[in-house]
Amino acid sequence: MLTTDRGIRVLGPADLDEFLALTARDPVANVFVEYRGRSTRLDTRWLGGEVWGRYDAGGRLTSACHVGANLVPVEADEEAARAFAERALAKPRTISTIVGAHAAVEAFWDVVGPEWEDVRELRWRQPHLLIDHDPAVEPDPAVRRSVRSDFNNLYPACVAMYEEEIGVSPEAAGGREMYRARVLQLISRGWSFARYDAGRVVFKAEVACVSPTAAQVQGVWVPEDRRGEGLATRGLAAVVEVVRREVAPTVSLYVNEWNTPARAAYARIGFRETARFSTIMF
Structure with a gap:
């Protein structure tokens, strides 16, 4: 498989199934990027940006990064997040927000922070919550x-x-x-x-x-x-x-x-x- 720097390349429609298998590792935390993948089929014309995939030596997709208005690392460990950050620094910054799992965002920011100095606000530890059962309080019937x-x-x-x-x-x-x-x-x-x-x-x-x-x-x-x-x-x-x-x-x-x-x-x-x-x- 032909890849670019550090095993990273832009994903496209032919990669959708592999990308969805990656998001399925944590389908709740990855709901935004899965939604973007399904609704655009990773076609850059509809994404308004790109999704980068990072591959191991065996050609297996191990992590990804959604790069549109929102930059979102996907199943990225520290090494992958840093690799995505280095790629991001090689291009003009067009994003308005970085969001995702704390460890990945922190590793990404360690690389780009000294260069992307016009940050407006950092919110470092936001609890991610879910509910998969009936609510424990009476719903408001007027909603x-x-x-x-x-x-x-x-x-x-x-x-x-x-x-x-x-x-x-x-x-x-x-x-x-x-x-x-x-x-x-x-x-x-x-x-x-x-x-x-x-x-x-x-x-x-x-x-x-x-x-x-x-x-x-x-x-x-x-x-x-x-x-x-x-x-x-x-x-x-x-x-x-x-x-x-x-x-x-x-x-x-x-x-x-x-x-x-x-x-x-x-x-x-x-x-x-x-x-x-x-x-x-x-």
Whole structure:
């Protein structure tokens, strides 16, 4: 097999089965990259980037790295993460986020950190959680899937959540139309859930990506003046119930280590920690 530096080459549609076998080693933690592989068939035209594969001397795919807006090491040990980092340094940086298993992200950052100095925030140890059973609290019956007519009420809540979580507006630098399209896409897929009180969003969450094994949840949010009422706990329980019944048997998410109220809510629902992620944002 012809490979490039340190056994790394760009993967394509012919490599999809081998790539999916790699993500299947931990299908819940790897749900994002598996979703990207399945939805694009590793065709760079649809990926908006590349997936790099690293091979051993026998020609076996041992790790990978998704390189789009998000750079995500896949089943990468320290040596593989460093090899991917060296390849990344040889190209102009186009990514906005590095995210993945803590050990792999840390090894990657050891190499690129001195060169990629414009980092905005490092979140080193984010608990990765999953639930594969019924929620332990009563779901909120008022939570439902959003529909197209909810958009004008939902969109400001999505912007507020993004600004609070990421620290910048999703509409910055001309991003408004792209973000509006993303929110509409989630609605159209049935992946947007919310509770609307007199038209106002008082809880929301989305499914970010899906595989046959798992669905990853993102954007869990309650407006500041309604926090402490249990809306997030019962609301997310409702999301878990529907997603496990209709989308995938396991629901996962990752949370900032310092977000004690959210972690407590997830624990009450029945989520358990299985790993630690890290996120580096530019």
